[in-house]
Amino acid sequence: MARTKSFDPAQVLHQAMLLFWREGFRQLSLENLVQKLGVNRYSLYQTFGNKQEFFQQALVLYTDTVFNRLLLPLQEQQGKTAIVAYFRLLQRQLQNDQASAGCMLLNASLNAGQLSEESLNLIKASLRRQEESLKKALQQAMANNELNRPRDPLTASRFLASQVHAMVLLRQNAGKKRVHDVLEFMIAELEAW
Amino acid sequence: MARTKSFDPAQVLHQAMLLFWREGFRQLSLENLVQKLGVNRYSLYQTFGNKQEFFQQALVLYTDTVFNRLLLPLQEQQGKTAIVAYFRLLQRQLQNDQASAGCMLLNASLNAGQLSEESLNLIKASLRRQEESLKKALQQAMANNELNRPRDPLTASRFLASQVHAMVLLRQNAGKKRVHDVLEFMIAELEAW
DNA sequence: TGTAATCCAGAATGATCATTCTGAAAAACA
DNA sequence: TGTTTTTCAGAATGATCATTCTGGATTACA
Numbered sequence A, B: 001m002a003r004t005k006s007f008d009p010a011q012v013l014h015q016a017m018l019l020f021w022r023e024g025f026r027q028l029s030l031e032n033l034v035q036k037l038g039v040n041r042y043s044l045y046q047t048f049g050n051k052q053e054f055f056q057q058a059l060v061l062y063t064d065t066v067f068n069r070l071l072l073p074l075q076e077q078q079g080k081t082a083i084v085a086y087f088r089l090l091q092r093q094l095q096n097d098q099a100s101a102g103c104m105l106l107n108a109s110l111n112a113g114q115l116s117e118e119s120l121n122l123i124k125a126s127l128r129r130q131e132e133s134l135k136k137a138l139q140q141a142m143a144n145n146e147l148n149r150p151r152d153p154l155t156a157s158r159f160l161a162s163q164v165h166a167m168v169l170l171r172q173n174a175g176k177k178r179v180h181d182v183l184e185f186m187i188a189e190l191e192a193w
Numbered sequence C: 001t002g003t004a005a006t007c008c009a010g011a012a013t014g015a016t017c018a019t020t021c022t023g024a025a026a027a028a029c030a
Numbered sequence D: 001t002g003t004t005t006t007t008c009a010g011a012a013t014g015a016t017c018a019t020t021c022t023g024g025a026t027t028a029c030a
Helices: A009-023 A030-037 A041-048 A051-070 A072-076 A079-094 A097-101 A104-110 A117-143 A153-173 A176-191 B009-023 B030-037 B041-048 B051-070 B072-076 B079-094 B097-101 B104-110 B117-143 B153-173 B176-191
Strands: none
Touching: A009 A030, A009 A041, A009 A051, A009 A097, A009 A104, A030 A041, A041 A051, A051 A072, A051 A079, A051 A104, A051 A117, A072 A079, A072 A117, A079 A117, A079 A153, A079 A176, A097 A153, A104 A117, A104 A153, A104 B104, A104 B153, A117 A153, A153 A176, A153 B104, A153 B153, A153 B176, A176 B153, B009 B030, B009 B041, B009 B051, B009 B097, B009 B104, B030 B041, B041 B051, B051 B072, B051 B079, B051 B104, B051 B117, B072 B079, B072 B117, B079 B117, B079 B153, B079 B176, B097 B153, B104 B117, B104 B153, B117 B153, B153 B176
């Protein structure tokens, strides 16, 4: 009866996610998407909806496969160990080439005016989850007497989240080596907490 | 002989700088500039050149009046005192309403693809100057034995510059109070160096 | 092999953008 | 007051964008 799709939607969405991640919603034109994905314009509309909806699906995929995966050490380990493991995993991820595109969530939130309400909500929820995970680990660390001096867990978790954002931002403007050195420095500071 | 301009170019450039700072090069259309500046389209072209050149002049103005002014404590004071004074001045500046637009240089560097080579050079030079100023102050601090343990001045200066960027970025996504608390936390950490 | 559904390429549409043009209004100075 | 230069408002131009349309090509199944 029906002709089959000549492309795999999941694979195309993954490629589109990498493109949206690097170029941003507004900068990446549909013309570019058609060319770089090798998929017909109209097929993209039929499969993924309009550009906003397409971006939203890419954002969800990014959150699931990149952002949340990075948070795993904070859920699998305890206290200060978990926090250091989180930064170590970040260190490894930032050495990937695609990390030079920064964080898709942060990039998107800086261009909030272009996004749908739905996308903004997803971004906010993800960043809050990051902060919450850090706060929980910090509370454990303090309960275990793992810190040299007491710190307010809420403010400290926001501080640490900011540190992560700073490293991701640095990766967008600088080379791998500089990021590696600064992040090692940061981990050393954290070990001395 | 000639009719006089009905606007003050310096004042208009200042307003344009605030707009470019908040909206970014691409997002801010000439249509918007004409409306919000209250100056005729053609007059803008005659006075400031095309959009790229207009943006470049706004960028220079920002660097002179905002970015470099923030670096003054690092040149006027010595060692650790200078660094803390720098963060304290940052704290004050970030409480201004216009600070919710973040840093024009960082915003621009994240959309590097849209900018002229000239603008990119100005941004790079400014960020390097920030790093250099911090490094000099750190070297003084270490020479004066003001730090509890030794740190590599180059990496530490890059770390501190990243801290500043993180606070500016945070200000774009969060309210004044949260920024204030996290920055106070950061200064307390720095005092314990 | 015929048919029916879906795919696809490129053109068409309408919006927005940066830039330039045109022609009339304004104002400084003689 | 008249001349001359610049200002200014809005239209014109040409590019790019998201989205939709059209008409033929493709392919699964009967």
